[in-house]
Amino acid sequence: xxxxxxxxxxxxLRRGVLELCILQILRDETSYGYEIVTTLKxxxxxAAGENxxxxxxxxxxxxxxxxxxxxxxxxxxxxQYYRLTADGRRRLSALGKEWTAMTDAVARCIKGERP
Amino acid sequence: MTTDHPxxxxxxxxxxxxxxxxxxxxxxxxxxEIRQHIADAQAAGRPLDDVLHALGxxxxxxxxxxxxxxxxxxSAPRAPRGGRWLRILGLVALVSLPSFIVLTVLGTIGxxxxxxxxxxxxxxxxxxxxxxxxxxxxxxxxxxxxxxxxGLMVAGLLSGWGALAYARVLTRLVRRVLPPRPGRP
Numbered sequence: 001x002x003x004x005x006x007x008x009x010x011x012x013l014r015r016g017v018l019e020l021c022i023l024q025i026l027r028d029e030t031s032y033g034y035e036i037v038t039t040l041k042x043x044x045x046x047a048a049g050e051n052x053x054x055x056x057x058x059x060x061x062x063x064x065x066x067x068x069x070x071x072x073x074x075x076x077x078x079x080q081y082y083r084l085t086a087d088g089r090r091r092l093s094a095l096g097k098e099w100t101a102m103t104d105a106v107a108r109c110i111k112g113e114r115p
Numbered sequence: 116m117t118t119d120h121p122x123x124x125x126x127x128x129x130x131x132x133x134x135x136x137x138x139x140x141x142x143x144x145x146x147x148e149i150r151q152h153i154a155d156a157q158a159a160g161r162p163l164d165d166v167l168h169a170l171g172x173x174x175x176x177x178x179x180x181x182x183x184x185x186x187x188x189x190s191a192p193r194a195p196r197g198g199r200w201l202r203i204l205g206l207v208a209l210v211s212l213p214s215f216i217v218l219t220v221l222g223t224i225g226x227x228x229x230x231x232x233x234x235x236x237x238x239x240x241x242x243x244x245x246x247x248x249x250x251x252x253x254x255x256x257x258x259x260x261x262x263x264x265x266g267l268m269v270a271g272l273l274s275g276w277g278a279l280a281y282a283r284v285l286t287r288l289v290r291r292v293l294p295p296r297p298g299r300p
Contacts, residue, residue, distance in 0.1 A: 033148050034155035050152060051171045051179050058145060059183035068144065075158075080148055 010045065018048055018056060020099055023065065023084060023092040030069075030083040033057065057082060065091045123153055126167050133177035145180060199293065206292050214285060221278035228271025236264025 018040075025031060025039055033054060041047040048056075060066040065088035070078040084092065108115075131146045149170065156166040170176055239260030241247040253260055 032151070034152050034159075037152070038159075049171070050169055051176050054145075054148065054152070055176075055179040055183040058141060058180060062140065062184055076151075076154060077147070079151060080144060 011048075014046060014048055015052075017099065018046065018052070019060065020092070020095040021046055022053070022056065022060065023088055023095065026066065026082055026084050026088070027092060030071075030081045032079050032081050036082070060088075064088075120163065122163055122167065123150070126153070126170075126173065130173040130176060133173045134180060136177065140184065149176075202292055206289065210285065210288070214281075217281050218278055221274045221281065225271050225275030225278055228267050228274060230271070232264045232267025232269075232271055234264070235260055235267060239264055 021040065021043070022036060025036055031039070033050075036057070037050050037053050040053060057066065061068060061082070065085055066082045067085050068080045068082055071081050073079040127146060127150050130149060131142075134142055134145060152170070153163075153166055156169075157163060238247060238251060238253060239257050239262075242253045242260060243257035247253060255263070
């Protein structure tokens with residue numbers, strides 16, 4: 001069996017948290033695809049390819065946690081913006097709690113705590 | 116416009132075709148979004164080659180959409196057509212009779228009690244001020260008429276409120292049983 005490449009590991013890890021980060025980015029303001037992709041890119045390790053982020057955005061919409069709406073753009077056709085739904089806010093707070101509990105546990109584990 | 120670039124046109128057309136095979140919901144919106152992404156990235160100064168390379172081969176991109184949308188619990192065939200009709204039928208069978216009775220009774224009481232209460236109240240007030248027309252006879256005295264009128268109105272309004280509350284509960288129930296179809300605004 002081939003050993004798990006560190007890049008594979010990182011990308012698997014990222015997959016799970018990407019949803020949390022997208023919801024968080026959209027918590028206080030609406031945004032559109034390119035802006036979300038570049039925001040994630042600036043966050044270094046979270047940089048997922050656009051071929052991951054765009055399909056994920058559509059899934060979050062199909063799940064009912066995001067919704068799209070059109071807004072006029074200064075140039076070109078109206079742009080599709082994303083915003084959180086009420087379900088999305090609930091999901092964000094649930095995922096946030098999960099994430100905090102998870103990172104706490106991982107940090108304690110790495111420190112060598114064995115309760 | 117940048118989208119007229121032949122490379123962009125070719126990429127977007129091929130993607131649209133690949134996406135048709137994958138057939139997820141929101142197809143037109145997805146294609147528009149990818150086209151917009153290319154335009155945005157170019158506007159930000161990224162070379163077109165890089166932009167298209169980062170998006171990857173159209174087949175892979177279309178497959179990524181198909182995979183994401185297939186694992187989505189709401190876009191999965193949770194409510195196939197037959198199931199949906201069956202549920203509508205079930206809902207009608209279950210709630211139509213009680214709804215008819217509750218809404219008719221509460222609604223009738225609400226309207227009739229409120230209106231007649233108002234009439235009795237006005238008559239009582241008129242009697243108290245001595246302006247009650249001669250063709251109306253008040254056997255219970257002005258104070259009792261006013262109290263009766265107010266009582267009737269309160270009962271009527273409560274009943275009307277009950278009808279509205281029931282209608283709200285019913286709407287929520289219908290939404291729960293028949294969620295809006297995915298991919299429709």
